Amino acid sequence: MHVHEKPTFESNYTVQGGNFDEAGKVASQIKVILKKLGLQTDVVRKAALVAYESEINIVSYARKGTISISVTPGQVKIETTDEGQGIPDINLAMQEGYSTATSKIREMGFGAGMGLCNIKKFSDYFQITSEIGKGTHLKMIINIENGV
């Protein structure tokens, strides 16, 4: 990992919980930026997907949250922090098919217990921590093979 490299791009976005009409807007913006930076299609796709599923999680389960992205020549790092109910049992939450989604979330095509699995699957590094009553923190890294 190239953690000490100076970022070529950095930004933070605020996501409002419960605002389903806007959900995905930040991920779309991130995708456009990464494309403009000239990253490989594969990296852009993974990063946009990871950002999108994380954004859906914030909108679905938290009051509000932030998504921060930092791009260095070697990697794309995406972190999300939310103010929400937190996850009581992370192992259970990481199980495919496990979900606490409301019917509203399910109607949108999410909440089938696949989101966190997707985030993990498409990240080269994935870390999740959560505190009951406070919120959840995700850290994802996607490696860039040949630099920007």
Next chain:
Amino acid sequence: MDLETIATCLNLKVFSGFDQLKTEVLDGYTGDLLSDVMANSKEGDLWMTRQVHQNIIAVASLKDHAGIIMVQGAEPAKDTLEKALKENIPVMGTDLSGFEIAGRIYNLLKEKQDITRIDP
């Protein structure tokens, strides 16, 4: 065409309902939203879905589906399998995507109809 023929033609794994495989498949339904499947599928449909939750068994049972196919390598969750075995609902699985399996079953069922039409 019965479930057994379809399962053999398309190399499906059978998880439950082993003695129900002579059930006639009248048509197919593809869907992952239980409310949609409840509202729009019909009796005798073979239901293809990516859902693994145990509620799918109740839906298939209520709607008198011929059976369920879990697509894309999905397998029934533990409680789903238990419920399927208990209620004797045929649950099968394929590694094919939902589109691909729907395409193949649609054309299998259609071929059969065409043959029936020519030679009743």
Next chain:
Amino acid sequence: MTLNEVIEILDADVLVGQDQLEMEVKTAFGADLMSDVLAFAKSGSLLLTGLTNPQVIRTSDILDIAAIIMVRGKKPAPETIRLAEELRIPVLSTKYILFETAGRLYEKGIKGCVERVDNNFARS
């Protein structure tokens, strides 16, 4: 196959993208779960879905889906249309159910964009 041919096969209406109907498509993915689409659908494919909310458009944008086919004759809300126009993603609507839509396209040579799941992700 062009979108024009898809429209003919499915007797579909064009909701967005009247000027993009010469677009070529070869593969498709059908699902109602957006996370499923995100995990498995490939860029340049058709997306067949029973959903009509703006997240269908967002998901398609993230993956560079070629065009969306909304099944069962469902008409999307104005904000879905607006977003598809903004992101220039063609949206078609057919009265057929997802099973029939997939069957008709498959019959005419459209392939699944992932034919088989070859990793253990789906089983994990």
